[in-house]
Amino acid sequence: MPDNLMENLNSEQLKAVLHKDGPLLIVAGAGTGKTHAITQKIGYMIEQGWAEPEEILALTFTEKAAAEMEERVDRLLPMGYVDLWISTFHGFAEKILKAHGLDIGLPTQFKLINEFEQWRLIQKNLDLFDLNYYKPAGNPTKFIEALIRHFSRLKDENITPDDYLTYTSKLHSDLEKSSIDKLKVKSKKLKVGHELTALEKLKLQLKVENVTDDMLGQEVLRLAEVAKAYQIYQQLLLNEGMMDFGDLINYCLKLFKERPLLLAKHQEQFKYIVVDEFQDTNWSQYELVKLLAAKRRNLIVVGDDDQSIYRFRGASMSNILQFKNDYPDAEQVVLTENYRSKQNILDLSYEFIKLNNPNRLEWQLSGAKIMQAEKKASVKTKAKTKEIVTLNKQLKSNQNDQGTIELIAADTFEDEVRLVIDKISEIKNSDKDLSWGDFSILVRANDTAGEFCSELDKRNISFQFLASRGLYVKPIIMDVVAYLKLLDDYHESRAMYRVLNLPFLKFTYEELVNFNYVSNKKACSLFETLRRADHEQYAEETRKKIFRILTLISNHSKMAREKRVSEVVIAFMNESGYLKHIMGLPGREQQENLSYLNQFMKRLADFEQATAEKTVKLFLEELDMEIMAGEEGALSPDLEIGPDTVKIMTVHASKGLEFKYVFVVSMVDKRFPAIGRKDAIEIPNSLVKEVLPEGDSHLEEERRLFYVAMTRAKTGLFFSWAKDYGGARGKKPSLFLVELGLVDKQVVKGTVKKELDEENFVSAKKEAKEQKEIFNLPKHFSYSQLAAFQNCPYQYRFAHILKIPIRGKGVFSFGKTMHSTLQKTFELLRERRDRGQGELFGKPKSDKPQVALDEILKFYEESWLDDWYNSNKQKEEYREKGKSILAEFYRLNKEGWPDNQLTEKGFSLKIRSGSEIHTLRGTIDRIDNLSDKKIKIIDYKTGNPKDKLTFNEKEQLLIYQLAAEEVFKEQVGALAFYYLENNQEIEFKATQADLDKVREKIVGTIEEIKQGDFTATPSPLCRYCDFFDICEFRKS
Template identity: 25%
Template sequence: MLKKGGAVFMSFLNDNQKVAVETTEGPLLIIAGPGSGKTFTLVERIYHLITEKNVQAENILVATFTEKAAQELMTRVSNRLHDANISFSLNEMYLGTIHSICLRILKENREFTRLKKNYVLMDQFDQQYFLYQKIYEYSNISNIELIYGERSSRWKKAENLLKWLNKVSEEMLDVESLKNSENPQVQALGYSYELYQKQLEEENALDFSTIQLETYQLLIEHPQILSNFNNSLHYLMIDEYQDTNTIQEEILFLLAGERQNICVVGDDDQGLYRFRGATIRNILEFPQKFDDGVCKQVELSINYRSHPSIINFYNNWMEQNKWTYKGEMFRYDKKIMPRDGDHSEKAEVIKVSGSDGLGNWEDEVYQFLLSMRNKDNVSDWNQIAFLFKSVKNEKVVALANFLEERNIPVYSPRSNMFFDREEVRLLIGALLFLFPQFPKIRKWNDNAYLDEWEIYDQYLREFGEELRNEENKKLLMWCQIRAKEHMNLQQNTDYSFSGLFYQLLQFDLFNCYLEGDSYQVNDSRAIRNISLFSKLLTKFEYLHRVSVFTPKSINVNITTFFNQYLRFLINGGINEYEDNSEYAPSGCVSFLTIHQSKGLEFPIVIVDSLNTTPRKQYSDLDEILQENFYRKKPFEPLDRTKQYDFWRLYYTAFSRAQNLLVLSCQENTASGQGTRNVPSKPFVKLYKTLPNWREVNSIYDLSIDKIKDVNIKKEYSFTSHINIFETCALQYKFYKEFDFSPVRQGATLFGSLVHQTIEDIHKSALRNEESKITESNVEDWFNSNYNNLVKKERVYLAPQTQKAALDQVLRYVKKQRNDWSHIKEAEVDVSLVKDKYILKGTIDLIKGKDETVEIIDFKSEKKPDLVKESEMMYHYKRQLEVYAHLIEERTGQKVSNMHLYYTGEENSNPYVTFPKDTKAIDNTIETFDGIVQKIEAKDFEIKKRPKKHCRNCDMRYYCDAKL
């Protein structure tokens, strides 16, 4: 059956795809052009390794460019194996982005790094804000103004500094060499980076660049760890290899080891991420990494996506550019070809543009869209995508508004419109109203002025107008009381900004945005924006350690929030919600950047930004670093990179189209000073050959494809999903479906603290270091975990609560009587791959009788009344049954017993033990299937509120008003 299934799929592979699948030993370079079935080939290659080469999951590493690509690949591989009735532990594969794989490596070996538990992972905004808060520490570095600018604002200095610090990490520059340079700018960069690393260590923090640097250092400094990976990772596959950077290449070759079974896949023509440190040389020089003839090369050049005329258009585009320089070629010589078969002779590449001098571009675009819809070519607006170099400029925003005013919805999550949305304006206006002292305290001197104050005043006026309405009378009264309290605060509150936010949701002005049954991206935009606003508030409180307002701190908190934090977010822009499982939401045309569209395909693609020209992307410092401090000498000639990157960018844009490619612009022949020709010179030759859409009636005869479903299996965990849904489906809706950010709760910190310290104890036992499990060491581990949890969560436990948590751990140690021989494995990740979802969990293993194992789950509370809490016990039993089932499948060992251990139990036996009931497992899994089915059907209705849980839920104000 297996062979038959494999043979059927192999028959769908073309000759080159088949070679790519079956070439498993040694290095392999796959040059995969647009629409060439790259993902299909990768799936079949993984399937081939598993079924024909009998490779185990832990022996395979697959790195993708995005998390979405990783999820899609995981889903397709699991479906492929499921269809062939093959059981396989996919979660043990190293499958994900290079960043996520590095994070997993660090997590598994954290004790060998500078990182402590609960380290903080910073995104780009966090990193810039981190530098902003510490920018004065850099002012003592000689010539620092050459790095971050002399007259720049603190925020701009942080932005400039961030760029150069990331470059040092990504290019693995030697800091001592930078510090010893005679160039003052280079020297300042070296000392800046040294200080930054010190700050990261003090805060137990990582940014996205240092994730990779820490991984590299771990592998280099600990040969045994690297050897372990070399022994376990037999096959590596790296997708989008043209977008890897220097340090990523180093890490991947370290992991590949002497086997050199490393397969890289990519398209040098779609290398877009030089600005993030990616280097095209990695894919162009890959074969030279090995002895002559060792690296096999396969070209996937048959495009199964696009019509021949579209393929011909972007082939011609690439041929216009000169790719040779001083006898060297900086592109693989290839030509993309259409698949065999009948193709229409209709015009599949056209232009839709405003006429020179008429300024009618927006209307022309609208009329074209309308004609395609009215002629029944387009059945859903999501079949159309607009691609721009940027979606943030005024021209693009104006087009989006123009179309929406004419009932064509636009999906443009990266257009910086978050703070323009009504629901966000009203929330900010409400917060301003609640702190009436802000206009008086916001100035730090008489001449101080910020543009954002005008925006805030506008939002406040808008909110004030709403308060005049009779239906908002209760809201007005509530706001007046709160504002009066805040104006002259006499005692500590029990809330901060996020607490006020959740209280506002009880009023109709805001909870109306939370209603509605549609979960489509466009229909649910308001609630998703409100959710995002909740995350911004909790992040501020986390960054500034704000949990309550006090009479002493309230004014500082207010000014910091509005004058710094919110101001920088408004200036930097916030992306609205993007759904990985629905990249082209139904009912909307998509407005995307070209970078954003990479890896996607659309039936109709409209490419704009035809006014742009190649621009220099490097500075003098870039040139100095490349010439003197990079690990390799420069590859592409610097003065040619702007040409290469420009052609690659638009090649990527043009190749997204399946059925119809449209070039669009407001034509302009420069006549006055300061104007430029549109389209610009690089586009003119091909643009002139295109027919105007009004002259080509055959476009209405085209068969326009539907948007393909994105096939992604979602992961559900017992504690984070199943338990929450069973407790309260409405809570699941807000916290999981819409991702609201809860106000941090001390109870969560208590449990994490107990669990993490017990994990330290178990890992010490597993390393045969039982002698270290002393009361003194346990207390040290406990305090270290607490300090790092506090840093991460910005939540504190009262001294007596800390003592109670420590007592639970010490009591657990005492009960073991220094015998740890029963501990078999700690924090075991288990998963169950189902037809439509993946179920995940974590558990500890202990040794059982007769070579069996037993599973144990720790609860940091007192043992409940087993009769009164029988329903909860039954729930835990079902959960443990599935854990047991997964452990048996994963390890092949029989599970004899299942335990709950209550660390808070002082007097009686802390264990609750269940025998494993094999017959009940199928019913339990079937129950979970039903829960997941309800979740995915968006069935969040509750018959009765779970009052016991409501008091700790931030959404209780909303529920009090609505239920």
């Protein structure tokens, strides 16, 4: 643990870190060092011995947030660690269910499905739903999205199909016993505190005067139909071995409630539970953490109700308001020292968010008490009521100077865009220390961003639009999909035209016009036009280009019928010259295109994993269905893509980020705040478990969103709006600008420059040319990374910096299959050994656990990967070879299996270099116990055994020994490579000199990588490199 662990903490952060026992509420305002306080607290708990790393459960909401938290904790643990339970809620629940789901009858190898896969499941089984009220008249699938949204919200509230059906059954019963007239009479006689029936609550929720019995009866039938649809949907998921994200939390709750022993074990394991962004939890998630924390009550929640902006995802702001009721003895820490913004920006934001009172934590824990006290107090004693204040969330900046707050008003949207970009250029040019990355343009919705992107592009200002959707409309992905469509149907002329326009194919405009002319004249497809090129008077150079594209299509069409779609895409990218073309693009374009391509390859991998037939044809069918369902393709924007760029994003996407200058644009009525839209199918209030706030909850959510936008700014905060956005009517300024008091105090008038600012334009253009490639170096390393760099730094750049997709190899698929099979085999052996030792009247301890060959071969079939074999013949040869290897492995071990301790064990090893600590991560295939209380580390290899191992070949196992000794605290007696090809093992022992040498080599290699010099080192080995085709330095 760093010696200065406490030096960087303010008094309130220190108070949070030192808190030891019982519940703790940390109210963390924007920019107050929340993540720093959490990670320091986790590090301190481990250092003080309050808990081991695996005894702390830390939960957050995004993979990115979990990774950042783990990275920070990792830096605080100098000796490394084995297991850190830092994950998303869904990641935690998935891990628990895969280990214990069988205990409540769930398949442990379930498939987690996304929203499109939910849509497809319902669409495929539409006939089973027997719909009447929701029977579609036209488009048979238009209501599926509404059903999925409804089911998701039900799961946020942990409402099961049985709960819903019981509720609708009671409605039927009440309806038979009552009538509207009786309800009216009864409602007049209701006294305060009288419990309404489900039917009475439903009538109130309808908010319609003169509701008739028929109307109410139809509403009950509608709800019964939805409840039945929910039941059918859940049964379909179970039948298919699937779960959606909502299932993860609810089945985890079910598991712990129905299997108290498992709950007790996890309560015993997790001495502390930390929940980040607590204001974003839903009802089910809060129930889960309360259940796990019930024994020790060491529940630490961190959040800010003023930044609760995910109501549309099911987040329940009432959880943070409810926490003090559930844990009245909870210690409360309020972080108000702000390390981000100037004080006037904080003051403006605070005065604005107070408009959400009384539905704020600050008011509920302070204001309510003041008001109650003031009612009872005399004028003389009213001043004393200030002492009752228990929570003050007003943020105080740690900077003395004031920031800039300006309003930009324009006549038209086009003028607004120009003024905003002018202002950005003006500020940038006035301070040479500023970079484009210091500026952010925040929009309420993605469709506002296009004009700003165009203007920045026109001025040669580097920008990055960080949308969360839209992968399928990125040009590179549209190119790839067009080529796949062409392979599926040669005569798809639209696809052919897009492909022919690819710049690296070098068809001229005149050639393309001519092809289209001939195609129309002969009434044939573009493909057919090219195929008949011999009959036309084309130049020789044109014929060569035609021959090349037709040859590519021919080769890849054959491949498309036999190979998986991802193999076809990689072949196209390499053989067409597309990948080489990308590598020649400027830095930002290159990295963005590679990022999009990698995300599309991930989409293909998901498709291939879920589908038996992994062909181009089937993928295109699924993609068409996905687009029909309204899906645009998920995007995972990378903020660290260089070079330095202006960031454009939605306010939602900006959560957790900060910029020196923030521009919140298009601040007009009905855009921000946006128009409130209710769910198409609402949950009946009687079933809702969260405490629903009074007042205009939508407007309050929009205010919180605007508050988030304002508190992203460090130095300058700008708002912009225009009177004319192209519609028939003019626009009014946003209600929020009125509430801020800015509309009548315009600091910047709308003086529009009709021509581009020449000075700013030239400056931006020059800067764009001078931009250097910026590498996002990894925060931790692995043996394979180090080996790649040692082999060739340029290869490392391709593989681990740019992350260029590569074609797999059948031998790697075979290796993964064998690893997985042996892992499952030894897990079963350990389970049987532990069970035998735990049985009081069981078998004698001397009886060693056994596993049958049939069981091993069953694991083999379960683990088999079809990927990347050159042919069916090669695949079957490998399949049979694997069976033979396992049969021999079984024969060699059946009389006495090794005393196995662990398989596939991950580690995080710290290597110190001067004052700097490097992290090395890896996974050990197998660890066995030896008779002298030492361990043996085994690494499987699928190649042929070596007669003698060089130091470089020993390096991997030497690293594993360092991890075992320093992280696992084990003594290592032997290291071994186990060659599966002939079941031969080569064992050796490491000397201290070996360990010192490998440590020195690790440090040296990492230091070289961090220098960012990836100069190629060509050698005869280049021909075996995955990047041979695109490397300009290759040696033949």
